[in-house]
Amino acid sequence: MAASVPVFIDVDESSIAVRPAPGAAPGVVWLGGYKSDMLGTKAEMLAAWAAREGRAYLRHDYSGHGESGGKFTDGTISRWLAESLAVFRRFSKGKQILVGSSMGAWIALRMVQELRRAGDDRVAGLVLLAxxxxxxxxxxxPVLTKSQKRDLSKKGFFAEPSDYSDEPYIYTRALIEDGRANRVMTGPIDTHCPVHILQGLADPDVPSSHALKLASMLPADDVTLSLIPDGDHRLSRPEDLDMLKRAVADMVRRAA
Structure with missing residues (x-):
């Protein structure tokens, strides 16, 4: 279950909140989405599951998110990737299953690239939600309006209403420019491990075509794509959580 208080490590002058739970390998590493935190429904469900199974479980908040320090508007994919790698290297031992939700799936795919480049092949599976x-x-x-482009040019950011928060989503010019340097969907993606994608067909934020495009870039014999007809972006209903739990449990069994 969740630790009573997080531990903190400094990464690039940001205080990063981490909740490591001890247990056996293969362990599970949670990577949350844009503007989400590590105490959300899916992350907490996996914490309870890992505790019951005696599995190590690791999660953290990116800078500007949840319990971590730093400004959200200073965040970029490169920055959040560096924080995730630092947490992974410091707190995980043995084989690990990365579970990435929404933007967390991008972080997970980039982590695999960077870890393997450094000679670390401990990622034994990926479960990617939406x-x-x-x-x-x-x-x-591709869908930026003239007004949004103008705001990016003049203000350095634009704001969009959020369906998940009273506060708007902020997208900065730095985030968008940095995103181009972290692209992964430019050709075949060799993860060197099995991948299970869970995608809702009623997702208003990330279309199913995006998941299908990603799946097409992964080795066919190592990818499973589960489409959920009435699933939304959150995938937090009881039936969605059960599917996630089964996907993670299966990946752990394969890696054990």
Missing amino acids: PAPDFTIELIE
């Missing part, structure tokens, strides 16, 4: 890799390039930039 995956949004390259979302700044693929989903935001």
Whole structure:
């Protein structure tokens, strides 16, 4: 279950909140979405599952999110990736399953690239929910309005109403420009491990076509794509949580 208080580590002058739970490997690493935190429904469900199973479970808040320090508007994919790698390297041991939700799926895919480049092949599986890799390039930039482009140019950001918060979503010029440097959907993606994608067909934020495009770039014999007819972006209903739990449990069994 969730630790009573998080521990904090400094990464690039930001205080990053981490909740590591000890247990056996393969462990599970949670990577949340844009403007989400590590105490959300899915993250908490997996914490309870991992505790029951005796599995190690690791989660953290990106800078500007949840219990971590820093400004949300200073965040970029590169920054949040560096924080995630620092947490992974410091707190995880043995094989790990990365579970990435929305933007967290982008972070997970980039983590695999960076870890393998450094000779670390401990990622034994990926479970990606409503995956949004390259979302700044693929989903935001193509539909920017003249007003949004003007705000990006003059203010350095634009704001959009959110269905998930009373506060608007902020998208900065730095985030969008940095996103181009972190693209993963430019050709075949060799994760060197099995991947299970869960995608709702009623997702208003990340279209199912995006998940299908991602799946088409992964090795066919190592990817499972589960489409949920009435699933939304959150995938937090009891039936969605059960599917997530089963996907993670299966990935752990395969890696054990």
